[in-house]
Amino acid sequence: MGTMSVNKMSRLFWLGRYYERVATTLSYLWRWYDRMIDGAPIDYADFCSALEIPCAYESAEEFMRAYVFDRDNPESLRAAADAMLGNGMVLRETIGSRTLAYLELAVNALESGRDSVNPTLPLQRAIDCIMAFRGSYDDCIDDENVRNIIKCGAGVERLSLYLRLGWRTEAVSSELAKLSKRMNRTSLVPSPEALRLLLTAPAEIPPDDRAAVLEAAETLFRL
Amino acid sequence: MNELLNHGHEINEQLARYGVKFGIYKEGKFNERLFPFDPIPRQIGQSEFQALERGLQQRVKALNYFIYDIYHDKRIIRDKAVPEEFVYRSPGYLAQCEGVTPPKSVYSHISGIDLVLGKDNAWYILEDNLRIPSGASYPLIARTLCRRCSPNTFQRNRVVDNRGYGTLLKRTMEYVNTGGINVIFTPGRYNAAYFEHSYLAEQSGAVLAETGDLFVENRCLYYRAGHDPVRVGAVYRRVSDEYIDPLFFEPSSLIGIPNLMDAYLAGNVAVMNAPGNGVADDKGIYYFVPKMISYYLGETPLLKNAPTYLPYFSSDMAYVTANIGRLVIKDVAEAGGYGVTFGENLTQPQREELKAAIQDNPRRFIAQEVIDFQDLPISENGQVVERKADLRAFALAGEDVTVWPGGLTRFSRNPDSFVVNSSQGGGFKDTWVLCQ
CATH class of the missing domain: 3.30.1490.270 (Dna Ligase; domain 1)
Incomplete structure (x- = not known):
C-alpha cells in the first residue's frame, strides 16, 4: 500500500461518504419530484427525522428547494456536495485531476439547478457526473488501498442511508456483505465491537435492531 | 490564432471543470474565484527566448551566489558592493541561517522572475521572487486545455511543448533530495494558491502534505504514513519562512512543522526554496542584482533592471x-x-x-x-483590446539552471492600470515559446 497519512485516509473515507450521500439521496428524492407533479404529498418531515436533521421547512416545495440547493444550509444536500468537492480537492494528487473534474461538474450542475424552473434535469446531470466519478476513480487509481477506502466510505454511507430510510432488507444485507469484504483490502482499522455487531447481524434485520446496526455502521471507522 | 480566440468560452469552461481557481480573503472571508483566462497567447520567438533564457540563468546563478555569500563569507559586503544595511535590515535576512549550506548549495530552486517587454523591445526585470513564487500551474494546465479545445491551432503553429514542468520540478527535487520521498508542503485548502500546490503535487508525483502530516524525529523529517512513517528527503514548502517552524520562527504559527529547521540545519532534508532567501528578493536588493552579476560572475548583465x-x-x-x-x-x-x-x-x-x-x-x-511597456491584445466582450501585461518566468536550479519554456503572462483587466496581480483582479494567458 502506498504512502498515506491518517489525514489522507480520513479524507478518502469522507469523500466516499459525501459522494454517496449526494448520489443516493438525489436518487431517492428523484421520485418525489415526479409525485409532486400530481400533487401527491411527500413525507419530508419523516425524511428529516430519519436523517436526524432539523425540519424547518414550511412546505414540500420549500423543502425541495432549500434542502437540495441551499449551500448556506449546513444540512442541505448542496452543503454535502460542497463537502464532497472539498474532500476531493485536497486529494487531487491522489485521485487525479481528471477524476476530480467530475466532482466539479456535479457541483456545477447542482448550482445551475438552483434557479432553474425545472431542476430535475440539472439534478440528473449531477447524478451522471457522480456516476462518472465512480467509474473514473475505480478505473484510474492504481492504488487498491485508495480505491477501497473511498468505497468503504461510500459503503458506510449507503448502509446508513438504507437503514435510516427503511430500505429493503436485501439491499442492506448486500451492502453489509460488500463492506465487510472491502475493508479487508484497506489500511483502515475498524472498531472491533462495531464490526462484530455488523458481521453477526441477521440477514433479516428486525426493525427493533436497525438502530443498533446503524450505530455500528456509523462508528465502524473512527475517522 | 483566431481559432483559439473563437474557443475562449470553451477553454474557460474547461478551466472551471478542472477547478483552476485562486483564493482571496475579503473582509475576513475566504472566497475562491476562477482565474480569468485570455485565449490570445503571448508569443516569444525562439531566438528571443534563448536570449531571455541566458539572461535569466545568469541572474539566478548570481542570486544563488549572493545568498551563499551573505550567509557565509559576506565578501560582497566587505567589498562594499552592497551596503550592509540592505542585508541586515531586510526582513528576509534570517540570522538563524548563518553558516548554513543547503544540499548541493542550491538556495533558490524555483525562481519566479517578473519581467516586462518595453516598447524598445528590451525585456526589463521588475522583480525577483525567490521564496515561494506561484503561478506555473495555471499556464501549465491552460496549455493542455487549449490544445484540447483547438488542436488545429497547435497543428498550424509550432509551439515548444512545455507540459513537462512537473517532470522538471521532480528532477529539481530529486537533485537535492537527501534520501526519502518528495513532499509539497501546503498551508492547506484555504491558501490562495492551493490549486497550484495540489496540481504541482499531481504533476510531479510528490506527496501533498499539511502540517499534521509531517513531523521531525532525530533531526529527520518524516511523513506520517500510518504506523510506518516515511522519511522525507526534499520538501517544497509553500509556507513562508516565518511560519515554517514555530520553534525557530513565529511561535504562534499553526501551519509549520516543529523542528523542521533542526532537520534542515543537520543536512537531513532539503527545504525548497531555502529559508533565508528573502534577503535576495527584497525590493531594495533588486537594485544591486546587476552589480552582483558583475561581482560574482565577472559578466555584463544580459537583462536590464527597470x-x-x-x-x-x-x-x-x-x-x-x-x-x-x-x-x-x-x-x-x-x-x-x-x-x-x-x-x-x-x-x-x-x-x-x-x-x-x-x-x-x-x-x-x-x-x-515608469517603463513604457508593451500592451498585449486581450479578448474582452467580443472585442480585442490592449492591456498592460507582464511575464513571470520560472527558472529551476539543479545541476544547471533551466528556464521553463513558457511562463505566466498576467494582464490587467483595468485599462488604466499597470497592476496585473490576480489578487487585484488581473487575468492570465499562456506564453508560447515558438520553435523558430
Whole structure:
C-alpha cells in the first residue's frame, strides 16, 4: 500500500461518504419530484427525522428547494456536495485531476439547478457526473488501498442511508456483505465491537435492531 | 490564432471543470474565484527566448551566489558592493541561517522572475521572487486545455511543448533530495494558491502534505504514513519562512512543522526554496542584482533592471523627491501588487506626504521610472483590446539552471492600470515559446 497519512485516509473515507450521500439521496428524492407533479404529498418531515436533521421547512416545495440547493444550509444536500468537492480537492494528487473534474461538474450542475424552473434535469446531470466519478476513480487509481477506502466510505454511507430510510432488507444485507469484504483490502482499522455487531447481524434485520446496526455502521471507522 | 480566440468560452469552461481557481480573503472571508483566462497567447520567438533564457540563468546563478555569500563569507559586503544595511535590515535576512549550506548549495530552486517587454523591445526585470513564487500551474494546465479545445491551432503553429514542468520540478527535487520521498508542503485548502500546490503535487508525483502530516524525529523529517512513517528527503514548502517552524520562527504559527529547521540545519532534508532567501528578493536588493552579476560572475548583465533609485543614497533621494510625480514608488515591505504608488496619480498634498515618508525612512522605499511597456491584445466582450501585461518566468536550479519554456503572462483587466496581480483582479494567458 502506498504512502498515506491518517489525514489522507480520513479524507478518502469522507469523500466516499459525501459522494454517496449526494448520489443516493438525489436518487431517492428523484421520485418525489415526479409525485409532486400530481400533487401527491411527500413525507419530508419523516425524511428529516430519519436523517436526524432539523425540519424547518414550511412546505414540500420549500423543502425541495432549500434542502437540495441551499449551500448556506449546513444540512442541505448542496452543503454535502460542497463537502464532497472539498474532500476531493485536497486529494487531487491522489485521485487525479481528471477524476476530480467530475466532482466539479456535479457541483456545477447542482448550482445551475438552483434557479432553474425545472431542476430535475440539472439534478440528473449531477447524478451522471457522480456516476462518472465512480467509474473514473475505480478505473484510474492504481492504488487498491485508495480505491477501497473511498468505497468503504461510500459503503458506510449507503448502509446508513438504507437503514435510516427503511430500505429493503436485501439491499442492506448486500451492502453489509460488500463492506465487510472491502475493508479487508484497506489500511483502515475498524472498531472491533462495531464490526462484530455488523458481521453477526441477521440477514433479516428486525426493525427493533436497525438502530443498533446503524450505530455500528456509523462508528465502524473512527475517522 | 483566431481559432483559439473563437474557443475562449470553451477553454474557460474547461478551466472551471478542472477547478483552476485562486483564493482571496475579503473582509475576513475566504472566497475562491476562477482565474480569468485570455485565449490570445503571448508569443516569444525562439531566438528571443534563448536570449531571455541566458539572461535569466545568469541572474539566478548570481542570486544563488549572493545568498551563499551573505550567509557565509559576506565578501560582497566587505567589498562594499552592497551596503550592509540592505542585508541586515531586510526582513528576509534570517540570522538563524548563518553558516548554513543547503544540499548541493542550491538556495533558490524555483525562481519566479517578473519581467516586462518595453516598447524598445528590451525585456526589463521588475522583480525577483525567490521564496515561494506561484503561478506555473495555471499556464501549465491552460496549455493542455487549449490544445484540447483547438488542436488545429497547435497543428498550424509550432509551439515548444512545455507540459513537462512537473517532470522538471521532480528532477529539481530529486537533485537535492537527501534520501526519502518528495513532499509539497501546503498551508492547506484555504491558501490562495492551493490549486497550484495540489496540481504541482499531481504533476510531479510528490506527496501533498499539511502540517499534521509531517513531523521531525532525530533531526529527520518524516511523513506520517500510518504506523510506518516515511522519511522525507526534499520538501517544497509553500509556507513562508516565518511560519515554517514555530520553534525557530513565529511561535504562534499553526501551519509549520516543529523542528523542521533542526532537520534542515543537520543536512537531513532539503527545504525548497531555502529559508533565508528573502534577503535576495527584497525590493531594495533588486537594485544591486546587476552589480552582483558583475561581482560574482565577472559578466555584463544580459537583462536590464527597470531604472531604479534608492532614496538611501543622497543623490537618488534628491532625484526622487524632485521627480516624484513621474516615478513609481514601491514599499519594499509589501508584495502582491500592494504598496505600489504611481506618483502621477497623487495629489500635491499626497506627494508631499509620500516625500516625507521617504525622507523619514529611505530604506523602506525604492523608486522606479515608469517603463513604457508593451500592451498585449486581450479578448474582452467580443472585442480585442490592449492591456498592460507582464511575464513571470520560472527558472529551476539543479545541476544547471533551466528556464521553463513558457511562463505566466498576467494582464490587467483595468485599462488604466499597470497592476496585473490576480489578487487585484488581473487575468492570465499562456506564453508560447515558438520553435523558430
